[in-house]
Each structure stands twice: as C-alpha cells, then as structure tokens.
Amino acid sequence: xxxxxxxxxxxxxxxxxxxxxxxxxxxxxxxxxxxxxxxxxxxxxxxxxxxxxxxxxxxxxxxxxxxxxxxxxxxxxxxxxxxxxxxxxxxxxxxxxxxxxxxxxxxxxxxxxxxxxxxxxxxxxxxxxxxxxxxxxxxxxxxxxxxxxxxxxxxxxxxxxxxxxxxxxxxxxxxxxxxxxxxxxxxxxxxxxxxxxxxxxxxxxxxxxxxxxxxxxxxxxxxxxxxxxxxxxxxxxxxxxxxxxxxxxxxxxxxxxxxxxxxxxx
Amino acid sequence: xxxxxxxxxxxxxxxxxxxxxxxxxxxxxxxxxxxxxxxxxxxxxxxxxxxxxxxxxxxxxxxxxxxxxxxxxxxxxxxxxxxxxxxxxxxxxxxxxxxxxxxxxxxxxxxxxxxxxxxxxxxxxxxxxxxxxxxxxxxxxxxxxxxxxxxxxxxxxxxxxxxxxxxxxxxxxxxxxxxxxxxxxxxxxxxxxxxxxxxxxxxxxxxxxxxxxxxxxxxxxxxxxxxxxxxxxxxxxxxxxxxxxxxxx
Numbered sequence: 073x074x075x076x077x078x079x080x081x082x083x084x085x086x087x088x089x090x091x092x093x094x095x096x097x098x099x100x101x102x103x104x105x106x107x108x109x110x111x112x113x114x115x116x117x118x119x120x121x122x123x124x125x126x127x128x129x130x131x132x133x134x135x136x137x138x139x140x141x142x143x144x145x146x147x148x149x150x151x152x153x154x155x156x157x158x159x160x161x162x163x164x165x166x167x168x169x170x171x172x173x174x175x176x177x178x179x180x181x182x183x184x185x186x187x188x189x190x191x192x193x194x195x196x197x198x199x200x201x202x203x204x205x206x207x208x209x210x211x212x213x214x215x216x217x218x219x220x221x222x223x224x225x226x227x228x229x230x231x232x233x234x235x236x237x238x239x240x241x242x243x244x245x246x247x248x249x250x251x252x253x254x255x256x257x258x259x260x261x262x263x264x265x266x267x268x269x270x271x272x273x274x275x276x277x278x279x280x281x282x283x284x285x286x287x288x289x290x291x292x293x294x295x296x297x298x299x300x301x302x303x304x305x306x307x308x309x310x311x312x313x314x315x316x317x318x319x320x321x322x323x324x325x326x327x328x329x330x331x332x333x334x335x336x337x338x
Numbered sequence: 339x340x341x342x343x344x345x346x347x348x349x350x351x352x353x354x355x356x357x358x359x360x361x362x363x364x365x366x367x368x369x370x371x372x373x374x375x376x377x378x379x380x381x382x383x384x385x386x387x388x389x390x391x392x393x394x395x396x397x398x399x400x401x402x403x404x405x406x407x408x409x410x411x412x413x414x415x416x417x418x419x420x421x422x423x424x425x426x427x428x429x430x431x432x433x434x435x436x437x438x439x440x441x442x443x444x445x446x447x448x449x450x451x452x453x454x455x456x457x458x459x460x461x462x463x464x465x466x467x468x469x470x471x472x473x474x475x476x477x478x479x480x481x482x483x484x485x486x487x488x489x490x491x492x493x494x495x496x497x498x499x500x501x502x503x504x505x506x507x508x509x510x511x512x513x514x515x516x517x518x519x520x521x522x523x524x525x526x527x528x529x530x531x532x533x534x535x536x537x538x539x540x541x542x543x544x545x546x547x548x549x550x551x552x553x554x555x556x557x558x559x560x561x562x563x564x565x566x567x568x569x570x571x572x573x574x575x576x577x578x579x580x581x582x583x584x585x586x587x
Contacts, residue, residue, distance in 0.1 A: 083485050084484045084485055087447070087485060087486070090447060126447075130447050203551075206552070206553070207539070207551055207552060207553055209537040209538075209539065209553070209561050210561050211464075211537065211561060215462050215464075218459075218461075218462065219459075219462065240484065241462075244481070244482040244484050245482075246482070246551075247480065247481075247482060247490065247539075247550070247551025247552075248482070248551065249482055249488065249489055249490055252482045252484050253484075253488060256484060
C-alpha cells in the first residue's frame with residue numbers, strides 16, 4: 073500500500089475500547105465498549121467488527137457475553153449481522169443510525185453535564201497542547217501535517233477520523249503519558265458528540281482551521297496562540313452542541329413527544 | 339589561575355560525559371545484539387516465504403513468534419516488547435505487525451491495527467519510518483506509545499533487507515522508566531548531565547532544569563544538535579542517535 077492510500081484510523085480509540093474488562097458487569101461493559109468504538113468513529117459505517125471469539129479474547133470475557141452484548145447493539149440499530157463465510161457484525165449502514173444513537177446520548181445528558189465535560193476536555197487539551205508546543209520537533213509536526221493533508225476533501229466521517237487522529241497525535245507530543253491518557257479518555261467520551269456537528273459544513277471548516285492554526289503555532293512555539301486556538305475551538309463546539317440540544321428538545325416538545333431527557337425523571 | 343581551574347573542570351566533565359555515553363552505547367549494543375544475530379536468517383526465510391506471494395498476518399506471527407519470544411526471555415536488557423513488522427505491500431491480509439509486549443508477552447491485537455482501508459499508517463511511526471527510509475538502524479523516542487504500551491518508550495529498530503531493499507523492521511521496546519533505572523545511576527561524577535536524542539529531546543537527566551521529554555534550551559527551531567553552541571559540552575555517540583550533554587561552566 074502506498075502512503076497516499078493509507079487512511080488514519082484513530083487506533084488508540086480502538087485499543088481503549090478493547091482493553092481487558094475482567095469479570096464485573098460484563099454484558100453492559102462490553103456493550104459500552106462496543107458503543108464507544110462505533111460512536112467515536114473508531115469503526116466506520118459498514119466496517120466489520122472483530123469476530124466474537126476475537127472480541128472475547130481481547131476483552132477477557134466469554135463468547136456468550138460478547139454475543140449477548142452484540143444482540144443489544146443490534147436492537148439499538150448500531151450493527152447489522154450478516155451470515156455466511158464473509159459474515160460477521162458490521163457497523164450499521166442504514167442512514168444516520170450511529171448519528172441517531174449519538175443524538176440520543178446528547179439528549180440524555182443535562183446541559184450541566186455537557187458543559188462540564190466540555191470544561192474538562194478544554195483544560196486537558198489545552199494542557200497537552202501547551203506541553204507539545206514546548207516539546208515537539210519539526211519532524212514530529214510533519215507527521216501530524218501528513219495526517220491532515222487532503223483531509224478537508226474527505227467525506228465528513230473520514231474527515232472526523234483524521235481530525236481525531238491529529239488531535240491525539242498532538243496531545244501525545246506533550247510527551248506526558250498521563251496527559252495523553254486523560255486526553256484519550258475524554259476524546260472517547262466527547263468525540264461522539266463532536267461528530268454531531270459534522271453535517272454543518274461551516275462548523276467543520278471552523279474546527280479544521282483551528283487544528284491547522286494549532287499546528288502552525290506549535291511549529292512557531294507560540295504557547296499563548298496554541299492554547300487559545302484549542303480552547304476557542306472546544307468552547308465553540310460546546311456552544312454549538314448546547315444550541316443544537318435546545319433546538320431538538322424544543323422540537324420534541326412541540327410535537328408533544330416524550331423527550332428523551334425525561335427518561336431520567338428530569 | 340581561575341581560567342586554568344575552569345579548564346581542568348571542563349576536562350574532567352568531558353571525561354565523565356564520555357563514560358556516560360559509553361554506558362548508553364553499551365546498553366543499546368546489547369539490545370541490538372540478538373537482532374543483529376537474527377537478521378541474516380530472518381532475511382533468508384523471508385526470501386523463501388515471499389516467493390509464493392504475500393504472507394497473511396497469522397503466517398507472519400507463526401514465522402517469527404519463537405525467535406522473538408526467545409529474545410524476550412533470554413535478554414539481559416529490560417525489554418518491554420519485541421517483534422517484527424513486515425512492509426504492508428507484502429501482507430495479504432491481517433496485521434503486518436507481529437509484536438509482543440508486557441509481562442505476559444501479549445501479541446498486539448491485530449484488530450487494533452486493522453487491515454485494508456483502515457490499516458495503520460506505519461509511515462507515521464518514527465521507529466518504522468526512519469530505518470525504512472535510511473536503511474540504517476535507529477532508536478526512536480522517547481515518545482508516548484499511545485497505541486500499545488501506554489508508556490513513554492524508546493523503540494530500537496533495525497531494517498531487514500532482501501537484495502538491498504528494506505522489506506520489514508525488527509525491533510524492541512524499552513520503557514524510559516526502566517532505562518532510567520538501569521542508566522541514571524551511571525550518570526555520576528559531575529552535576530547536571532543529560533542524555534538527549536539527536537533532536538535535543540531529553541531521555542534522562544541529572545539536571546534539575548530538565549525533565550524527560552523536554553527539549554534542550556538553545557535548540558530554537560533547529561532539529562539537530564549541530565548548532566547547540568558553546569554553552570554546552572557535548573559527547574555524541576558514534577553508533578546511536580544520542581548525546582550526553584552538560585552545561586559548560
């Protein structure tokens with residue numbers, strides 16, 4: 073495979089999803105991990121998940137547990153199962169299945185939970201970015217630039233993978249194991265929500281330009297510019313999500329539906 | 339008088355720095371040694387196996403497993419992991435990476451690396467890219483290995499060639515924390531000694547002004563140690579991409 077054909081899957085999000093689970097709360101935990109892998113875009117639409125036996129090995133749970141969890145995902149419309157030699161579990165290709173799932177997750181959150189997640193992500197990202205700005209070499213940054221090259225031309229889901237990969241790589245250039253681990257954890261939680269913006273081309277453009285600005289300022293060693301680019305981008309996304317959430321809730325109320333956020337007795 | 343004293347001290351520091359870089363070289367020579375010994379037979383076996391076309395991931399794993407696990411068991415160096423990575427154009431399906439890590443010598447999950455359109459970009463990984471493009475062995479890092487170990491790593495890597503063409507990379511991981519335990523006690527005899535890689539990134543240091551991962555001040559935008567200047571006494575390794583430095587008095 074030539075370099076130009078290589079895509080940039082957020083592999084770290086996959087390995088976070090497949091870290092061993094142990095024995096407790098198995099089905100729900102397996103379900104949660106698989107949801108995480110799909111909703112963060114670590115697996116894209118139509119992509120095949122690892123086999124039941126492979127998942128059972130990675131996650132350290134029985135095949136029965138994996139099978140039960142996959143059943144829950146199937147009911148939620150997140151995966152499709154195909155039979156036969158080329159069969160297996162595939163990320164749902166029905167239009168918007170993953171987006172619908174992520175939207176419901178957004179609506180289940182309170183506004184407070186959303187903004188608090190945003191605050192933590194903002195601070196950890198800015199902290200990683202500051203350290204990376206002090207510590208990255210130009211060779212390191214060339215590698216990030218390659219991830220972003222031609223990314224804008226890609227379809228939104230592939231573009232989002234590149235952005236996620238570039239942000240993670242920039243975080244790792246902090247040279248801090250702890251900060252990078254925090255970044256991965258928060259990215260796993262926040263990326264499914266961030267991806268809800270991706271149908272909005274202006275919003276995507278804004279995110280893209282902020283990442284480029286972060287990269288360029290990192291090259292120049294301008295800590296203040298770097299952290300401000302990161303923080304502005306994340307605040308902008310949180311603000312967009314708050315408004316999006318309000319619009320959806322208002323629309324549901326207008327239709328007289330039971331809004332998803334009342335599930336928790338709000 | 340004072341100038342002479344300062345000169346003597348610089349001389350003594352220079353000797354100490356030389357001893358430190360020799361200890362580092364000795365450490366890495368020991369890491370490379372089993373891979374140097376393996377390279378000719380690995381290359382010959384690849385020639386034979388690849389005549390009938392690309393290998394699958396599982397075929398690659400079974401081909402290199404015994405030797406890699408033997409290296410991990412027999413080495414006197416604190417290796418965290420080791421393995422072999424075949425060029426992606428020579429893999430039919432599955433992962434090009436046959437690599438084992440951790441106390442339990444776990445094979446890195448092939449699904450994490452994927453295949454086809456989700457294949458990992460090996461070119462983005464310094465330990466693969468540098469020996470692949472230069473044809474020479476390399477030590478990458480320190481870098482945060484967020485794909486596998488979740489630790490700060492040094493990855494030692496050696497190109498495996500067939501008819502002068504690099505077909506894959508063999509290598510080993512050393513955690514910086516283990517490396518620090520092994521080498522920092524050898525950094526004695528003068529204050530403020532720092533081991534940096536060729537980009538001026540700190541590996542280990544006795545200097546309170548520098549932490550692992552930092553870059554030396556005065557590097558500016560430069561990516562090499564060539565222009566480090568007169569503020570530093572520098573002893574570069576002839577064999578490995580490292581130098582021991584100390585501030586000139």
